[in-house]
Amino acid sequence: MIHCCNRSLNKISFTLIVVGLIVLMSSCGQKSRYPGPLSPEESMKTFQFAESFKTEIFATEPLVIDPVDMEFDEEGNAYVVSMIDAYKPDSVKGKDKIIMLKDLNNDGRADTAIVFAENLREATSVLPWKGGLLIAAAPNIMYYKDTTGDGRADQKEILFSGFFTGNEEAQITNLRFGIDNWIYANNTGQAGEVQFKQNPGGPTLQMRGSDFRFRLDRGQYELTTGGGQFGLALDDWGHRFFTTNSLHIQQAVAPKRYLTRNPYLPSSLKSGVMNISDHDPIMFQISETPYWRQERTDRRNKEYKENKLDRVEYARDHFTGASGGTFYGGDAFPEEYYGNIFTAEVAGNLIHRDILELSDSEPYYVAKQGKNEKAKEFMATTDTWFRPANFSVGPDGYLYIIDMYRQHIETPLSIPEDLQTDMDMNAGNTMGRIYRVVPANDNKAKSVKANLKTATSQQLVEALTHKNRWWRTTAQRLLLERQDKTVIPALKNLFLQNGDPHTRLHALYVLEGLDALDAEIVNKALLDSAPGVRENAAILAERFPACLNALQRLIEDSTIRVAYQATFSLGAYNEKSIIPSLAKAVLSHGKSSWFRAAVLSSDAGSSVELLDELLKSAFTEKAEDWKYDFLKELAETIGARNQKSQVTALLQQSELPTITKLPNALASIVKGLSTGLQNAKGTTDETKEKLKAISGEAGDDAAKSLGSLKKLFTEIIGK
Numbered sequence: 192m193i194h195c196c197n198r199s200l201n202k203i204s205f206t207l208i209v210v211g212l213i214v215l216m217s218s219c220g221q222k223s224r225y226p227g228p229l230s231p232e233e234s235m236k237t238f239q240f241a242e243s244f245k246t247e248i249f250a251t252e253p254l255v256i257d258p259v260d261m262e263f264d265e266e267g268n269a270y271v272v273s274m275i276d277a278y279k280p281d282s283v284k285g286k287d288k289i290i291m292l293k294d295l296n297n298d299g300r301a302d303t304a305i306v307f308a309e310n311l312r313e314a315t316s317v318l319p320w321k322g323g324l325l326i327a328a329a330p331n332i333m334y335y336k337d338t339t340g341d342g343r344a345d346q347k348e349i350l351f352s353g354f355f356t357g358n359e360e361a362q363i364t365n366l367r368f369g370i371d372n373w374i375y376a377n378n379t380g381q382a383g384e385v386q387f388k389q390n391p392g393g394p395t396l397q398m399r400g401s402d403f404r405f406r407l408d409r410g411q412y413e414l415t416t417g418g419g420q421f422g423l424a425l426d427d428w429g430h431r432f433f434t435t436n437s438l439h440i441q442q443a444v445a446p447k448r449y450l451t452r453n454p455y456l457p458s459s460l461k462s463g464v465m466n467i468s469d470h471d472p473i474m475f476q477i478s479e480t481p482y483w484r485q486e487r488t489d490r491r492n493k494e495y496k497e498n499k500l501d502r503v504e505y506a507r508d509h510f511t512g513a514s515g516g517t518f519y520g521g522d523a524f525p526e527e528y529y530g531n532i533f534t535a536e537v538a539g540n541l542i543h544r545d546i547l548e549l550s551d552s553e554p555y556y557v558a559k560q561g562k563n564e565k566a567k568e569f570m571a572t573t574d575t576w577f578r579p580a581n582f583s584v585g586p587d588g589y590l591y592i593i594d595m596y597r598q599h600i601e602t603p604l605s606i607p608e609d610l611q612t613d614m615d616m617n618a619g620n621t622m623g624r625i626y627r628v629v630p631a632n633d634n635k636a637k638s639v640k641a642n643l644k645t646a647t648s649q650q651l652v653e654a655l656t657h658k659n660r661w662w663r664t665t666a667q668r669l670l671l672e673r674q675d676k677t678v679i680p681a682l683k684n685l686f687l688q689n690g691d692p693h694t695r696l697h698a699l700y701v702l703e704g705l706d707a708l709d710a711e712i713v714n715k716a717l718l719d720s721a722p723g724v725r726e727n728a729a730i731l732a733e734r735f736p737a738c739l740n741a742l743q744r745l746i747e748d749s750t751i752r753v754a755y756q757a758t759f760s761l762g763a764y765n766e767k768s769i770i771p772s773l774a775k776a777v778l779s780h781g782k783s784s785w786f787r788a789a790v791l792s793s794d795a796g797s798s799v800e801l802l803d804e805l806l807k808s809a810f811t812e813k814a815e816d817w818k819y820d821f822l823k824e825l826a827e828t829i830g831a832r833n834q835k836s837q838v839t840a841l842l843q844q845s846e847l848p849t850i851t852k853l854p855n856a857l858a859s860i861v862k863g864l865s866t867g868l869q870n871a872k873g874t875t876d877e878t879k880e881k882l883k884a885i886s887g888e889a890g891d892d893a894a895k896s897l898g899s900l901k902k903l904f905t906e907i908i909g910k
Contacts, residue, residue, distance in 0.1 A: 224482040224613060225598055228576050231624050234596075237572045239477065241563045243631035244570070248624070249591060250292055250301040255623040258593045259421075260364075261583040264319040265665050267641030268293060269301065269585070271625070276313050277359065277595070278602060278616050287311040289326065289335070291342055297638045299627070305342035308335050313356075315364035315421070318374065319665075320407065321672050322644075327376060329354045329362035330383070332405075349388050351405070351412065354398065355381035360602060363403065365423035365433075368668055370696060371727070372704045373404045373411075377419035377433055387412055401447060402433075408671055408704065416443040416450070416463035421580070422516030424532050426547070427660065427693055428723035430556070432467075432516055432532055439474075439513035439534045440545055442467045444555045444785060449759045449792045455831035455867070456797075457824050460788035468545070468558045472509045476539040477571045480507045481599075483610040484538075490607070512538030512600065515581035515593070520660030523588030524630065532558065533569065533590060535579035537600045542579055542592070544569035554755035554785050570628075576619060585627075587639040588659045594624040641665075648675040652682060655697040656689065667697050671704040679707045686712065692721030699724070703731065710737035717741040722750035729756045733763035743772040747779070754780065755789060762793025769795055774804040782817045787824060797828040799840040806849045811856065819855050823863035830867020833874075833908070838864070842901050858893040861900055862886045868908060878907055 229237070231251045238246055250271070260272040269292040276284040289308040292301035307324070314328040323336025323346065332351040335344035354363040361379035368374055383398035390410060396403075402417025415431075419441070422434025431443040445463035450456060488506035495502045505511075516534040532545045545558035561569070578595040585591060597619035603611060643654065643665055651673075654666035670678065679702065686698040699716055702708050713735055716728030729745055732738035745757035758776045761769045773796045780786035790796040802825060805811075810818065829837050841864060850856045865886035869879045881903055889896040 225618075226575060228596070228598070228619065228622065229574055234572070234574045234577060234624070235626070237574045237577075238570055239567075239572065240570050240631075241561065241567050242569075244628055245631050245633075246592070246626040246628055248300060249627045250304075250625040252596075252622045252624070254292065254301055254304040255290060255625060256621055257595050257597075258623045258625060259580045259595060260316045261581070261591060261593050261625060262317050262319060262324075263583065263585050263641065263661065264324075265641060265643040265669060267586050267639070269583075269625075270307060270317050270319075270324060271593075272314050272317055273623070274314060274359075274595075275620065277620075278599075285310055285312045287314040287328065289314065289317060289324065289344075294638075297640075299638050301625075307337065307342060308344045308347075313359050313362060315362060316366045316376070318366035318368060319668070320374075325350070325366055325374070327363045327366050329356045332363065332366075332376070350407070351385055351387055351403075353385040353395070354378065354383045354403075357381070358602070358604075361420060364421055365419065367423050367425050368664060369404075369425050369431075370427065370429045370664075370667075370700055371730070372408070372667075372671055372700055373406050375415065375423060375425065375431065376403045376405075377417065377421070377423050378402045379420045379435070380418035385412075402443075408674075414447050414451075416445060416447040418464060419443075421514045422534060424516045424518040426518055426530065427520065428696070428726060432518075432556075434513045434516040434534055436513055437472060437510050438466050438468075439471065439510045439536070439543060440468050440516060440532060440558045441465060442555050445788060446759070449762065450788065452762070453792050453794065453797060453828070455828045456788065456791055457827045457831075460784060460791065460824065465555050467547075467556050470558075470560055474508060474510050474536055474539050474541065474543060475567050475571065476507050476536075476541060478540040478573050478575045478577075481575065483606055483614060484601075486610060487607060507539070510536060510539075512536055513543075515579065517582035517584070517590075518660075519584060519590060520664075521584045521588030521590065522658040523633075524590070533582055535581065535592075537578045537580060537595075539571075540573075540575055540577045540579075541568045541571035549750075549752060552751070553783055554752045576622075584659075584661055585639075586641040586659065586661050588661075590628040592624075592626040592628060594626065595619070596622040596624050643669060648673060648678045649681060652678050652685060652698075652701075655685060655701070656691065656694045660693070663693065663697050667701055667704075670701050674705065676705055676707065679705060682707070683712065687715070692719070692724050695719065695721070696724050696727060699727065699731070708734075710735040713738050714741050717745065722748075722753050725750070726753045726756045729753065729760040733760050736764070739764060739768075743769065746772045746775050751780070755786060758786060758789040759792065762789070762796055765794050767795060767800060769793075770798070770800050770804050773801060774808065777801075777805060777821065778808060778810065781821055782815075784820070787817075787821050791824060791828055797825060797832075799829065799837050799844065801825070802841070802844060806844075806847065811849045811853050814853055814855075818853065819859040822856055823859040823866075826860045826863030827867040827870075830864040831870045833868060833871035838868075838904060838908075842897070842904065845897055855893075857897060858889045861889040861893055861896045865889070865900060868904070871908075874908070878903070 257274050258271045259274040271290045273288040275286040291305045291307045293303045311328050316327040318325045326333045331349050334348045336346040365377040380400045385396040387393050401414035404415045405412035419433025420435040424432040442465050444465045485506045488504045491504045514535045519531045534543045547556040578600045579592050580595045581593040583591040651666040651670050654662050682698045686695050713731050732742045748754045773790050845860050865882045869882045885896050885899050
């Protein structure tokens with residue numbers, strides 16, 4: 192255990208270190224290219240906010256070293272991941288720690304640190320679970336628990352294994368408990384063969400191109416849409432946003448479970464991810480550009496110019512090290528900050544804020560800047576050692592900044608060797624700061640004592656009404672862990688009577704976690720006044736056939752995201768009866784490739800019968816580019832499936848007057864069907880070449896190409 196009650200002594204020690212460094216540099220007869228560190232108090236003086244905020248110290252070295260993540264448990268204890276392994280060779284790795292911080296005198300500042308776990312290799316993230324912690328440390332996700340009460344973990348178990356162990360900046364991380372009772376994690380799309388150790392005979396997941404989610408209460412685990420790096424934000428309605436270096440905020444728009452249920456879906460519709468920023472790649476840096484970065488950029492740009500490449504690299508003012516995207520759901524900031532996403536930029540020494548607005552025409556959000564942040568950041572500093580890797584929101588409702596505080600943050604793999612000669616990649620490896628951001632007029636940060644561990648189940652139900660999401664989410668998790676079914680009546684009343692849609696949704700998912708949902712409750716949720724509740728009800732309606740009628744009505748919902756989810760959820764039924772509703776989705780939202788993917792993701796939505804339904808409407812009355820795209824995508828899906836009756840029916844439909852009166856409709860179908868048949872299982876190389884030729888000719892003479900395609904299918908493919 193580390194005690195640090197004499198803070199003045201720490202400041203004196205820090206000053207002596209800095210003085211020593213200055214003397215050492217002077218003795219060498221030259222000024223270092225890279226400035227030295229500042230004390231926490233000095234560093235805070237350089238922080239510049241766009242609006243009325245300030246920072247307070249929550250913890251500093253030696254209590255925390257190289258912090259990259261922090262989570263509060265149900266008692267309000269803060270657990271910090273110390274990534275001491277960062278940028279060290281493999282031969283010396285295995286020194287990471289999880290530190291539990293306590294504020295014993297309730298002054299809002301940690302004064303005691305207990306080593307909860309040590310000798311970890313490349314730990315990146317923690318999440319409270321069943322009185323212990325889930326820990327992400329590639330290649331594993333583990334469970335550690337203190338069963339003796341001394342604050343140190345003595346129960347240790349590997350839950351999942353097989354994650355990517357290469358680049359430490361691209362490993363499994365960001366464990367987050369979602370509103371839907373699933374736990375999510377970023378995997379950066381890296382390869383890996385993941386197994387669930389509690390189910391040795393279960394499936395092995397091939398992780399490449401995906402992120403990860405799991406439910407320990409039900410032993411479930413699966414791939415999710417993504418490629419998220421370090422930074423994962425889940426909003427109140429379950430939407431997922433993630434950070435990847437130069438792209439500071441992307442959204443997982445289409446869940447992978449839908450995009451993969453139809454293996455014949457065209458690859459052009461399978462991404463599921465959208466960069467939602469309307470202001471990338473610009474940021475507003477006020478710190479100096481490091482010498483090595485400017486020199487490396489100049490060299491690269493010179494090389495691009497010499498090779499006549501249309502490419503430019505920037506040394507500053509462009510996102511390159513975005514990290515730690517975090518949803519603010521606290522109650523200590525002004526109301527307009529609720530629901531914002533905060534993202535750090537470790538290379539630019541700043542903190543960026545995004546305001547999310549739902550698009551009018553697409554099923555994703557648009558990330559916008561605040562009115563006072565058009566030419567400045569939420570917070571920036573001139574201290575080049577400030578490395579805000581991540582954030583946390585505590586029981587007190589404040590935003591916490593996790594600052595690794597290092598002279599250099601870039602992996603040495605990305606820096607030319609000659610530029611590393613005067614760079615100390617270990618400078619700062621005994622430092623780390625955690626700051627609390629508070630409104631400037633908040634003269635004393637409120638001290639909130641979390642007491643949910645000892646709360647009764649009924650008190651946890653009441654906590655679902657709290658304005659600070661930390662309390663609601665923690666209460667939901669604890670109710671899920673306890674499985675106390677005596678609170679089911681209270682949860683149903685809360686769902687039916689509470690005026691806050693956030694509370695209603697928490698109650699709905701606690702009922703789901705207690706296996707207490709039924710079609711009656713879900714049908715009521717499908718009619719809820721809040722779009723976010725209706726959207727989640729559509730997901731839950733996939734389990735209850737009695738909800739089908741109400742679910743079909745959501746196709747015409749006034750909120751585009753609700754209609755989008757309803758389109759996906761209808762596909763779970765995969766019955767002919769849903770085809771008229773899917774046709775409505777095409778007619779209303781077909782301009783959006785996201786909606787077209789949602790329709791085509793099911794067998795019913797990618798059938799000839801769907802085209803039959805569209806031809807009964809005004810679909811072909813007006814020529815529009817998106818209609819040609821849809822016809823090509825539909826035909827490609829039918830071709831890739833290569834079901835003889837469906838292909839034959841599509842070939843026959845192609846000659847109908849309702850199709851041929853659209854100028855490019857026939858060509859679109861021929862191109863799509865030819866492409867799909869090329870990708871169909873069993874198609875020979877010789878046949879593929881013939882199909883390519885037919886597709887290439889379709890734009891010149893679609894009718895002739897159709898004839899060639901019919902003949903080829905009759906004689907060879909469809910036999």
